[in-house]
Amino acid sequence: MKNKLSKFFLLSQKINWQHIQLIFALVALAMLVLGIGAPEDGGGAGMRH
């Protein structure tokens, strides 16, 4: 158990939090542009009618 815990802490130390932050910011920006933009490529047209 102790061994597993120490492995977990070692792994968490290896995570680069700057990368996590970058990914989080990119996801937020992707959602922002999808949310405020409204281009239409006709992909879903005809599905409802």
Next chain:
Amino acid sequence: MILLLALAAGLIVGLVRAYWHGYTYHISGIRYTWLAIVAFLPQFVAFYLPASRVHQPNWLAAASQLLSLVPLLVFTWINRRLPGMGLLIFGQVLNLAVIVTNGGFMPISPQTAERLIPTSVVQSLHPGSRFGTGKDILLLPQDTRLEWLADRLLPPAWFPYQVAFSLGDVFIALGAFWLLASQGTSPLQPKKKQYHDPITTNAPNIPSSKNLRT
């Protein structure tokens, strides 16, 4: 899709610039990122999630869009000082104006729609009905408010990917591109590849020539 391509292009340019300057690419200064994600959720359910978007009544889809656009405007306003955000906000306001004045949907004319899907499908839709499961509504130009802000722009006919977009979308794409392309040119975390002075590296306690002068 085209907006995500603008983001991807901006990211690539930003990464190349950061590499060129010898810095680690990072996005700095964005505040309340969680707000953008939470604000997008109503639209995700109404327009993107396949299981729910087909069954969404029109009034609920329009309400979801408006419910989402207001907090997204708050998010962009909070981050208005970031590079490119001014363009993005301008595009957002243009899209918001045309969507609000046309019942919560982005208008598209039958003529424009015919470039995207077969004419027979367009003719089976009556004006005023939703254009598929997206954010658009089929409207005749004379019935459209702020028609010049609607989805009326198209790439050349020979272009393999046909998409209708608005003037607001153009500004949003430019702003998103600029935002990501301009990041990563400040030294948050310099790369390991640095110049090592052979004298000071071996003897770190020796004061540098700059310090001796003062």
